[in-house]
Structure formats: structure tokens, C-alpha cells
Amino acid sequence: MLIAILVAAGLWAGYWVVGSRGVKSDYSDWFDARRAEGWSADYSDLAVRGFPNRFDTTFTDLVLADPTTGWAWQAPFFQVFRLSYKPNHVIAIWPDQQLIATPGDKFDLSSARMQASLVTDPKSNLTLNRANLVADTLQIAQRGHDATTMTALHAAVQRQVGETALYRVALAADDLAPSSRFRTLVQSDGLPRTLSAFSADLQVGFDRPWDLSAIEQSRPQPRRIDVKLAEAKWGDLELALAGELDIDDQGRPKGRLTVKARNWREMLNMAVAAEAISQGFADQLESGLNLIAGLAGNPKTLDIPLDFRRDLVFLGPVPIGAAPLLRLR
Numbered sequence: 001m002l003i004a005i006l007v008a009a010g011l012w013a014g015y016w017v018v019g020s021r022g023v024k025s026d027y028s029d030w031f032d033a034r035r036a037e038g039w040s041a042d043y044s045d046l047a048v049r050g051f052p053n054r055f056d057t058t059f060t061d062l063v064l065a066d067p068t069t070g071w072a073w074q075a076p077f078f079q080v081f082r083l084s085y086k087p088n089h090v091i092a093i094w095p096d097q098q099l100i101a102t103p104g105d106k107f108d109l110s111s112a113r114m115q116a117s118l119v120t121d122p123k124s125n126l127t128l129n130r131a132n133l134v135a136d137t138l139q140i141a142q143r144g145h146d147a148t149t150m151t152a153l154h155a156a157v158q159r160q161v162g163e164t165a166l167y168r169v170a171l172a173a174d175d176l177a178p179s180s181r182f183r184t185l186v187q188s189d190g191l192p193r194t195l196s197a198f199s200a201d202l203q204v205g206f207d208r209p210w211d212l213s214a215i216e217q218s219r220p221q222p223r224r225i226d227v228k229l230a231e232a233k234w235g236d237l238e239l240a241l242a243g244e245l246d247i248d249d250q251g252r253p254k255g256r257l258t259v260k261a262r263n264w265r266e267m268l269n270m271a272v273a274a275e276a277i278s279q280g281f282a283d284q285l286e287s288g289l290n291l292i293a294g295l296a297g298n299p300k301t302l303d304i305p306l307d308f309r310r311d312l313v314f315l316g317p318v319p320i321g322a323a324p325l326l327r328l329r
Helices: 002-036 180-185 264-273 279-296
Strands: 040-042 045-049 054-066 071-083 086-093 097-101 106-110 113-120 128-142 147-159 166-174 197-206 222-234 237-247 253-262 301-309 312-315 318-322
Touching: 002 040, 002 045, 002 054, 237 264, 237 301, 253 264, 264 279, 279 301, 279 318
Parallel strands: none
Antiparallel strands: 040 054, 045 054, 054 071, 071 086, 071 097, 086 113, 097 106, 106 128, 113 128, 128 147, 147 166, 166 197, 197 222, 222 237, 237 253, 253 301, 301 312, 312 318
């Protein structure tokens, strides 16, 4: 029995050594492939530990930048933990401080904890099956400005049973506090510092599954969005959305969203203050919305459908603006 135990332990140790070298080689090859494509893809150290049951990989001084999309990420470290006997289950851990650059700006992220659990399909190109992310005391600051903060962020994604590229997505932020710059911009005097609710529950169908190619090549594009409920509550202001949109190859939506807004006039004034819409357009919109709200019996609350067609957004038969292009860069 002792000999059998020793042999089994030796075989397992050998498996872990071979496996850890394979994991390290796979990561190194992936970074080499990105650099060959013109990326900035660097780290100062790549270490694999976790014997005997895990492959715990730590990247130090990590930098990833895709010149094609203009997205970049920089972190002092990043950890990926995988069970040696269940390699399709991954735990990711982010540092307290990191930098994300988009085509338009740069953002500093800080958190007390940020980690995710991700399960992929076995023997696939890391095709996403489900994932959960939790971040505590999260702060997101645009470079040169103060931060938008929240005490916690929860996000979950799960591919629907029997579907290849249909995902259920849930998102919730606790005690979301807009930055003082945003509050000043929208003239939010009298509103509390934090929102009492900020959440979304939706299903999104993509043109292909989310897998490793979403990082290496291009992002899967949405083809259908079913908003079960998205809502935000900020003091006496309440906004909720529900509905379904189909999206063509160009990112143009078609369908209907039902919008419910409480104290909508204040929201309209905030949009004008933020220069999201012009004062003239806001006046025209307010005239029509006044009539609709009055017919519904509550002048402070709107419950209206918005139709998306012909690249426009319609309120009844009246176009009120251009429809947004829903494409992921």
C-alpha cells in the first residue's frame, strides 16, 4: 500500500511539473503571437505555482495594448488560478490599481478586491459557459478628474442551455456615486450622493460565442437584445427600461423599448445641462411628453414605447433622434 501511494504521488508530481511547464509555455506563446501582430504585450515576470492541485499563474508588470482597436490595459500584476484536475474552471484576480485606455480616454481603476470565476467549455477555444465578477469599493476615475465610486459591483454572465451564443447578463452596482464633475455637469443640486438602485437584467444574442478569439481578433457583435429590466433610481428620479431589439450587421437596432420615467422633466433638464440634447429640441420634446403624461393621468411619470426603425428613434409616429449604432469595438 505504501509503495502504491508513493508511486501515485510521484506520478501526480510529474503530471504537475509537466502541466505547469505547459501552462507557462502556452502563455508565453500567446504573448509572442500578440507581439507578432503588432500588439504591445509585455510582462517582467511569469511564474506558475500552486503544487499539487492548482496551476497558479502570476504576471508581473503586465501591459497589453491592441493598436487596431485602441484599447489597452496595464496592471502591476494579474493572477489566473486553474485547478489542475479541472482546467476549464478559472479564477482571475486583479490588483488594487490598474489602468484601462480606450480610444477616447484613459481611466484609473482602484478596488479593495476584484476577482472573477470563469467556466469554459471543455476542449474548446476557451468558449465562455458562465462567469461571475465581484469588485468591492470600486473607483473609476477619468484621467485628471475625480472618481465615480461604488461599494460593490456584481456581474454575472451565463450561456443559455441549448444555445451557442445567447447569454443572460445581470449587473448591479451598490451605492453608485457619480463623480463631482458629472454632478456639476448635470446640475444635480438636491440629489443624494448615491443612487439607491442601478441594475440590469437582459439576454444578449451574439453572432458567435465569446471565446479567446474575442481578445485575439475581434469582439462578437450583438444581434438581439432582450431587456428584462434595467433601472436606475437617484433620489426622486427613476428610470426603467424593458423591451426587445434586433440588430443588423451594421449595428442598427430595430424593435421597441418601453421607458418608464418618474420626474422626467428634471431628467430632461439634466440632459440639456450635460449638452446631450439642445434646449430647442428639449422644448419640443417636453411639449409632446406633457400631452402623453397628462393623458396617462400622472404628469410627473412617463410610460411610453420608443420604436427603433429606419435608423431613427420614434415616439409614436414622430422621430425624436438618430438610433445609436450598437457595435463592440
